[in-house]
Amino acid sequence: MRVSRKEPGLIVSAAAHATLLAAAFVAFSSTAKFDDAQEAVPIEMISDSAFSQITKGEKTAKDVKPVQKADKIAEKQEVKPTPPLNEAKKDTPLPPPDLRRQADPGDDDEKKPEPQKMAALPPPRPAEETRPAPTPPERPQPAKPQAKEEPKPDPADAEPVAPKPPPRPKLETKTESKPEPKAEAKTEPKTESKPEPKPAPKPPEKARLDRDAIAKLLATDKSSDRPGARPKSGEPNDQAKSKFSANDISRLLDHDKPQSTGSTGREVIRTASLGTATGAATRMSPSMMDALNSWMIEQYTRCWHYFGTGAGQKYIPLVKVRFRSDGALAAEPLLVNPTADPALQSLATAAINATRECNPLRVPSQFASYYEQWKSRTIAFDPEVMR
Amino acid sequence: MNPADLAAPVAEVSIWSMFLHASIVVQAVMIGLLGASVWCWTIIVDKTLLFRRVRKSMDQFEETFWSGRSLEELYTTLSDRPTTGMASLFVAAMREWKRSFQGAHASFVGLQARIEKVLDVSIAREVEKLESNLLVLATVASAGPFIGLFGTVWGIMTSFRSIAASKNTSLAVVAPGIAEALFATAIGLFAAIPALIAYNKMQGDVAKTQARLESFADEFSAILSRQIDQHAGDRAA
Numbered sequence: 001m002r003v004s005r006k007e008p009g010l011i012v013s014a015a016a017h018a019t020l021l022a023a024a025f026v027a028f029s030s031t032a033k034f035d036d037a038q039e040a041v042p043i044e045m046i047s048d049s050a051f052s053q054i055t056k057g058e059k060t061a062k063d064v065k066p067v068q069k070a071d072k073i074a075e076k077q078e079v080k081p082t083p084p085l086n087e088a089k090k091d092t093p094l095p096p097p098d099l100r101r102q103a104d105p106g107d108d109d110e111k112k113p114e115p116q117k118m119a120a121l122p123p124p125r126p127a128e129e130t131r132p133a134p135t136p137p138e139r140p141q142p143a144k145p146q147a148k149e150e151p152k153p154d155p156a157d158a159e160p161v162a163p164k165p166p167p168r169p170k171l172e173t174k175t176e177s178k179p180e181p182k183a184e185a186k187t188e189p190k191t192e193s194k195p196e197p198k199p200a201p202k203p204p205e206k207a208r209l210d211r212d213a214i215a216k217l218l219a220t221d222k223s224s225d226r227p228g229a230r231p232k233s234g235e236p237n238d239q240a241k242s243k244f245s246a247n248d249i250s251r252l253l254d255h256d257k258p259q260s261t262g263s264t265g266r267e268v269i270r271t272a273s274l275g276t277a278t279g280a281a282t283r284m285s286p287s288m289m290d291a292l293n294s295w296m297i298e299q300y301t302r303c304w305h306y307f308g309t310g311a312g313q314k315y316i317p318l319v320k321v322r323f324r325s326d327g328a329l330a331a332e333p334l335l336v337n338p339t340a341d342p343a344l345q346s347l348a349t350a351a352i353n354a355t356r357e358c359n360p361l362r363v364p365s366q367f368a369s370y371y372e373q374w375k376s377r378t379i380a381f382d383p384e385v386m387r
Numbered sequence: 388m389n390p391a392d393l394a395a396p397v398a399e400v401s402i403w404s405m406f407l408h409a410s411i412v413v414q415a416v417m418i419g420l421l422g423a424s425v426w427c428w429t430i431i432v433d434k435t436l437l438f439r440r441v442r443k444s445m446d447q448f449e450e451t452f453w454s455g456r457s458l459e460e461l462y463t464t465l466s467d468r469p470t471t472g473m474a475s476l477f478v479a480a481m482r483e484w485k486r487s488f489q490g491a492h493a494s495f496v497g498l499q500a501r502i503e504k505v506l507d508v509s510i511a512r513e514v515e516k517l518e519s520n521l522l523v524l525a526t527v528a529s530a531g532p533f534i535g536l537f538g539t540v541w542g543i544m545t546s547f548r549s550i551a552a553s554k555n556t557s558l559a560v561v562a563p564g565i566a567e568a569l570f571a572t573a574i575g576l577f578a579a580i581p582a583l584i585a586y587n588k589m590q591g592d593v594a595k596t597q598a599r600l601e602s603f604a605d606e607f608s609a610i611l612s613r614q615i616d617q618h619a620g621d622r623a624a
Contacts, residue, residue: 007436013428017421021402027399 303357306350317351327361351381400537409567416538424578479509506604528583535575
């Protein structure tokens with residue numbers, strides 16, 4: 001087509017397309033990228049059996065796991081006793097009423113326990129206790145909270161504090177009281193305590209001492225049997241008190257655990273301790289399964305008392321037997337295919353009786369680890385085979 | 388085969404790279420369709436201008452024709468220059484008229500038929516001039532998508548063959564080939580759609596112009612036949 005002024009179509013069209021292409025080049029030169037798509041990660045489906053294979057334990061781990069299982073069982077039993085001990089700590093406020101009682105009745109009751117503790121401690125305390133008793137019941141009351149909070153620290157404080165007051169009254173009493181038996185100490189403090197309070201009229205220190213002494217008395221009153229342990233010496237007494245703390249008790253209980261779990265450990269050991277309890281970590285090979293079947297039929301054949309002939313009747317009683325790990329029946333044997341024919345019911349009952357007669361089936365040890373696979377079995381009592 | 392190695396060269400997906408990476412058949416299709424688009428738009432622009440010009444001249448001629456000027460005078464002014472549309476019809480008919488009268492033995496027998504023939508021929512010539520190249524639009528409109536589809540199919544075929552060869556179905560490997568292939572169809576549609584619209588529009592314009600020319604020819608032949616009869620009556624008298 002001729003390019004002329006009348007027909008500028010070619011020029012116009014070419015120019016338009018050129019500009020359009022240029023625009024397209026510009027517009028499409030940089031394509032907007034998608035957000036980086038993560039490469040798809042291949043996922044494999046794992047069947048239950050494969051998962052149980054993964055959970056399979058090591059053969060060398062046999063000894064360790066039964067202990068863990070035993071501990072679990074034992075904890076349930078042993079955890080129970082510990083909380084009441086903790087509660088007993090909290091109950092310590094209760095004894096204070098005992099103080100009042102001791103205070104109210106008179107000096108004699110208090111003095112008897114006092115010397116037991118006080119043997120190592122300074123004599124002034126018993127005397128001080130006598131004082132508060134008459135004075136007001138208020139002092140013992142503030143002592144209650146301290147007694148609650150400071151049962152343990154008190155003995156520690158008492159030791160350093162104890163030496164201080166004695167020097168004032170008499171050094172001799174201390175030296176005498178420590179080595180001497182408590183029986184003597186009991187008598188001495190009584191006599192000494194009465195004179196001592198008189199020379200030492202310092203009320204604030206005494207009040208503190210009173211509280212400490214009261215707290216100790218409270219502890220002693222609670223456990224009235226402890227005096228037997230105290231006679232050892234002053235310091236050992238404190239240790240003995242500390243031993244009675246909840247922590248010591250829990251430690252003692254911990255030591256007891258393994259003893260109590262001995263019985264529970266058996267099952268765990270028999271299940272070969274491989275992997276999880278439910279995971280069939282190891283699977284019986286077909287040959288082993290066949291060996292177990294033949295062994296079971298052999299065992300049941302011994303207990304099999306049926307002299308009829310099932311031949312021609314074509315009835316093979318199937319008995320579903322559930323075993324425990326030790327081979328004993330876990331449940332009543334169940335006849336899977338009961339028959340209505342009375343002539344054949346004797347066969348069925350004979351089969352069930354056979355399973356009951358061989359009740360503790362001594363499964364050979366090589367099958368013990370495969371308990372999961374033979375814990376429930378359906379045994380066919382074929383009269384022709386079991387003969 | 389590392390997918391990164393295959394994907395790396397085609398990572399750039401600008402239009403130019405798409406064109407360069409396409410197979411030669413697809414490239415030919417693209418170039419052909421682009422040329423067809425250029426040609427279509429050339430025709431569209433030219434025809435639009437032509438139709439506008441023809442319509443304007445026809446309006447102008449009708450105005451002067453019916454203004455009462457004598458046909459002789461109009462003929463002398465128009466016969467000197469090239470004419471379009473109705474003017475060419477008028478000139479052709481008047482030329483035939485004059486030839487019949489200028490001869491020594493002018494015969495009016497068959498003059499009417501001759502003038503109508505001349506008018507028909509000139510109408511046909513004018514219409515042919517108007518709708519020339521419109522068939523190109525029709526062809527591009529109908530064949531463009533198919534040509535583009537051919538390019539797409541060929542490109543997809545090529546990319547699938549490369550997939551089979553590389554044994555890698557990663558989308559990064561497949562995508563560039565398919566994008567190139569689809570680009571051919573895009574160009575085909577880009578050329579065909581305006582062509583189809585313009586063809587339908589211009590076909591209508593041509594028909595309208597043709598009807599207008601025919602009506603003018605009928606009117607003009609009627610006028611001439613009246614003149615012929617008058618002259619015949621004069622001669623008979």
